[in-house]
Amino acid sequence: MKGVGQSFRSEPPVTLDPPIGSILVIAMTRMGDLFQLAPMAAALREKHAGCRIGLVAYQEFGETAAGLSLFDDLFLVDGKTIRRMVFDDRISWCEKIARIRAMTDDWNRKDYDLLINLTPNRIGTVLGYLVRAREVRGVVMTKDGFRAFYDPAIAYFGMMVRHRLYNDANLVDLFLRVARVSPPRRLVLAGKMETSGPVLPSGRRWVAVQTGASVALKRWPEDSFIRMVAHFLSRSPGAGVVLLGAGEEDVARNRRIVAALEDRWSSGRVLNLTGQTTVRELAGLLRSVSRLVSNDTGAMHVAAAMGTPVVALSFANLFYPETAPYGDNHVVLQSRKSCAPCGIDAQCLNPVCRDDIDPEWFAQLLVHLEENPRTRRELEKECRRISVRTLPGPAASCGRLGLGWSRPSSLSSRFETPPGSSGSFQKSLPSGLGDGGGRETSGLGDGV
Numbered sequence: 001m002k003g004v005g006q007s008f009r010s011e012p013p014v015t016l017d018p019p020i021g022s023i024l025v026i027a028m029t030r031m032g033d034l035f036q037l038a039p040m041a042a043a044l045r046e047k048h049a050g051c052r053i054g055l056v057a058y059q060e061f062g063e064t065a066a067g068l069s070l071f072d073d074l075f076l077v078d079g080k081t082i083r084r085m086v087f088d089d090r091i092s093w094c095e096k097i098a099r100i101r102a103m104t105d106d107w108n109r110k111d112y113d114l115l116i117n118l119t120p121n122r123i124g125t126v127l128g129y130l131v132r133a134r135e136v137r138g139v140v141m142t143k144d145g146f147r148a149f150y151d152p153a154i155a156y157f158g159m160m161v162r163h164r165l166y167n168d169a170n171l172v173d174l175f176l177r178v179a180r181v182s183p184p185r186r187l188v189l190a191g192k193m194e195t196s197g198p199v200l201p202s203g204r205r206w207v208a209v210q211t212g213a214s215v216a217l218k219r220w221p222e223d224s225f226i227r228m229v230a231h232f233l234s235r236s237p238g239a240g241v242v243l244l245g246a247g248e249e250d251v252a253r254n255r256r257i258v259a260a261l262e263d264r265w266s267s268g269r270v271l272n273l274t275g276q277t278t279v280r281e282l283a284g285l286l287r288s289v290s291r292l293v294s295n296d297t298g299a300m301h302v303a304a305a306m307g308t309p310v311v312a313l314s315f316a317n318l319f320y321p322e323t324a325p326y327g328d329n330h331v332v333l334q335s336r337k338s339c340a341p342c343g344i345d346a347q348c349l350n351p352v353c354r355d356d357i358d359p360e361w362f363a364q365l366l367v368h369l370e371e372n373p374r375t376r377r378e379l380e381k382e383c384r385r386i387s388v389r390t391l392p393g394p395a396a397s398c399g400r401l402g403l404g405w406s407r408p409s410s411l412s413s414r415f416e417t418p419p420g421s422s423g424s425f426q427k428s429l430p431s432g433l434g435d436g437g438g439r440e441t442s443g444l445g446d447g448v
Contacts, residue, residue: 018134020048020113025071026056026127026138028079028119031064031279032298032323033171037118038305039326040175041070042184054107056127064279064298075107082123093145101130108132115140116179120147120158138178153177161344164319172326198273198281200288204240205370206271207232208286208303210294211243211257212250217316217342217351219295222253224359226260228293231363233261233269236370242289244282244299245274290370300325311366315354317342331369333357 054073057065108130115133128140149155292303304325314334335353
């Protein structure tokens, strides 16, 4: 019985679970998806202080994986060799397992407290089968060769691309849910990612522009980039543009863009750093710019991981709820045409969705994002006004684009959240498509 002046002292909750000191993450995926692991890794650090986290990734993305400063150990796998072996019917199953075990001997003989397998394909499940872990989250192969999903979110991850128009969860949301952690308090990477690299001239506010993408259909046309940059620079006297990319195709494209702009903008306002940065240097460079304009590429996830706002362009079979940059203050543009996005395996012969983004409208949007910080509702009204004025004819009244505000909120209730944990849900849907339970969305309606 509580007396006058007495108070009960709350005792810390008692847990019977042993502490987690070592974690192995299997993520056989591409560069952009690796950077989307950063929030999950940061959240694991916060929840299991002092734990050691290892990452298993494809060796062709070794530089990217090495730059993720949140992982202590990096184990690179020859995915092409393993893929050929797994699908070679001339090799017995026991022999396949023995060979793969020998190829991954540097990590599969260790004991881990926790395995998080985010690769639901055949290679990922086989690799997970070889790990000795006290607890498994994600997917793994059983002894009789079947895949076992330890969380409904990982099963959803494997199927969502085939039912994508009903999906409203970002990959980061699913990674957090599978790992059973809440969104981290700090999303921005630091440390090894901010290495020395190209230094931008002082005295200007620089906007980075990534013109490339892995597939031509996913790129905004070259002429559109030229017109957008010209309009943006004419409206922002204090701004400059940095062109980014990698590979011979990006180098050639950006040289043509510079040549088209140099007669008018030859006073050091357009810098071409295409092919001149490593992944780590790219991260440091993106930390120093005010914003990144990009097709849906790995670069936009690098920028998001470094805390830089992104304006992303989503075309072809890309669906922005799945792959939008994670965090606050990002904006995603995607066509509202009935065929958008394309089917996951479709080969579009007439990518009209790329023509829906008017370069002058885009430049004005970028100017307002850069120079006039406002609330989302104020900016929505301003974008509507700009659109009605710049988009000709019926397009100004029927609505050609969906503009979404990318930000994390709470994960959809379709997955039961484990005790003491909450997911993160990131959404950027146009208005009128439903918000799935009152979560924040923003669309610009007709005229955008």
